[in-house]
Amino acid sequence: MGDAASPIDPEAPPTPRPGVRRGWLVLGAVGLLLVGAVAGATLWGRPHPAPEPPPAFDVIRGAPPAAGEFALRDPDGRVVSLREFRGRVVFLNFWATWCVPCREEIPAMQTLARDLGAEGLVVLAVNYEEDPETVQAFVRDTGLSLPVLLDRDGAVGRRYRVAGLPTSFFIDRRGAVVGSVIGFRDWAAPPARAYVRGLLGAAAPGS
Numbered sequence: 241m242g243d244a245a246s247p248i249d250p251e252a253p254p255t256p257r258p259g260v261r262r263g264w265l266v267l268g269a270v271g272l273l274l275v276g277a278v279a280g281a282t283l284w285g286r287p288h289p290a291p292e293p294p295p296a297f298d299v300i301r302g303a304p305p306a307a308g309e310f311a312l313r314d315p316d317g318r319v320v321s322l323r324e325f326r327g328r329v330v331f332l333n334f335w336a337t338w339c340v341p342c343r344e345e346i347p348a349m350q351t352l353a354r355d356l357g358a359e360g361l362v363v364l365a366v367n368y369e370e371d372p373e374t375v376q377a378f379v380r381d382t383g384l385s386l387p388v389l390l391d392r393d394g395a396v397g398r399r400y401r402v403a404g405l406p407t408s409f410f411i412d413r414r415g416a417v418v419g420s421v422i423g424f425r426d427w428a429a430p431p432a433r434a435y436v437r438g439l440l441g442a443a444a445p446g447s
Contacts, residue, residue, distance in 0.1 A: 297431035299419040307411045308399045312389040315376045329439045330411040331363040334402045337378040341424035342406040348427035359440045369394045
């Protein structure tokens with residue numbers, strides 16, 4: 241005798257045939273591919289936002305008065321005058337050893353002086369109202385290589401109306417103050433370098 245037929249449950253869903261099952265799988269895969277293609281086309285078709293321009297360098301500008309001439313001693317006693325640098329762009333920075341933001345921006349100032357010195361930039365670090373021994377120790381301990389000048393009584397700082405440290409002034413090749421900055425700046429950042437390069441590209445006296 242043959243085996244008895246298995247009972248059939250009338251409530252169970254019909255079992256799809258193998259060919260029908262493969263057909264549904266193929267249709268599902270094609271559907272997923274079509275959805276992905278439409279989504280990709282939608283994303284690629286959208287206009288991409290333009291890259292944001294770099295932030296402008298927030299320098300204070302005004303009528304370009306002649307820079308106040310001065311002569312100060314460096315820690316070794318040598319007298320240095322602003323007039324010596326006529327024809328170059330002067331970055332005049334007022335600072336002090338106790339000023340944390342001043343110390344933080346000095347390395348980038350040194351880099352700026354090194355990179356752009358051949359193009360006509362000179363950076364003068366004017367120490368505000370400190371004694372030579374304190375400044376010399378700072379220079380020795382930090383390897384500061386910028387020209388350092390001593391404004392021991394603060395007279396030059398008052399002439400330039402320095403109200404806080406650090407404060408920086410930019411003097412063009414013709415000897416006029418063309419901008420000032422109050423507080424810390426990252427002088428290695430592109431906006432700062434672009435501003436200085438713009439000054440260096442300006443016409444020199446007699447041109």
